[in-house]
Amino acid sequence: MPSEKILEQKKAVVAELSDRLKNSVAGVIVNYKGITVAEDTKLRKELREAGVKYTVVKNTLLKRACEEVGLDGLTPVLEDTTAIATSAEDYVAAARILCGFAEKNKKFEVKSGYLDGEVIDMDKIIGLSKLPSREVLLANVLGAFQAPIASFARAVQAIVDKQEAPAEAAAE
Incomplete structure (x- = not known):
């Protein structure tokens, strides 16, 4: 015992x-x-x-x-x-x-x-x-959230660029 x-x-x-x-x-x-x-x-x-x-x-x-x-x-x-x-x-x-x-x-x-x-x-x-590790999963999720926002920002910037181009041509 x-x-x-x-x-x-x-x-x-x-x-x-x-x-x-x-x-x-x-x-x-x-x-x-x-x-x-x-x-x-x-x-x-x-x-x-x-x-x-x-x-x-x-x-x-x-x-x-x-x-x-x-x-x-x-x-x-x-x-x-x-x-x-x-x-x-x-x-x-x-x-x-x-x-x-x-x-x-x-x-x-x-x-x-x-x-x-x-x-x-x-x-x-x-x-x-x-x-994958927690950090990799979080990065993937953030990337998925960020992609539509980034695409939207590029589209808005393209519209702005198009509008500025005729204005600059007219000024010349």
Whole structure:
């Protein structure tokens, strides 16, 4: 039987994981077995820069946290080595980075994920990974809004130019 101190530490870890799962919009669970320290360091740096929190966790502790927040659908994949990446704001960052990493490193495997408190299948995770970043999507939307306005401005300028040309010819 573990000591009270160890039990309290484990309860604290489960509580922190539960809170993290509740307060994130998306998360991805991976099997990181077989990657080098250099690859792991590079992956962690990329995730950190994207605002994604990535940690290695014990399966039993993550299982308890998932059960507490209603993500029971994640528990069947909690085997072997497990790490979880969660994002509090960006829906696609974790999936995009981890799926891209998994394509380059065949030993690295994306196991499962969730979105807005619902477990999603691998097809949805792959679909999320193919979406552009939030900044690119916003730029596309702004470009779509700007295009009609710019066309209208060019049309008005062409009308003004046509009216000025006869006036200048008459003045000469």
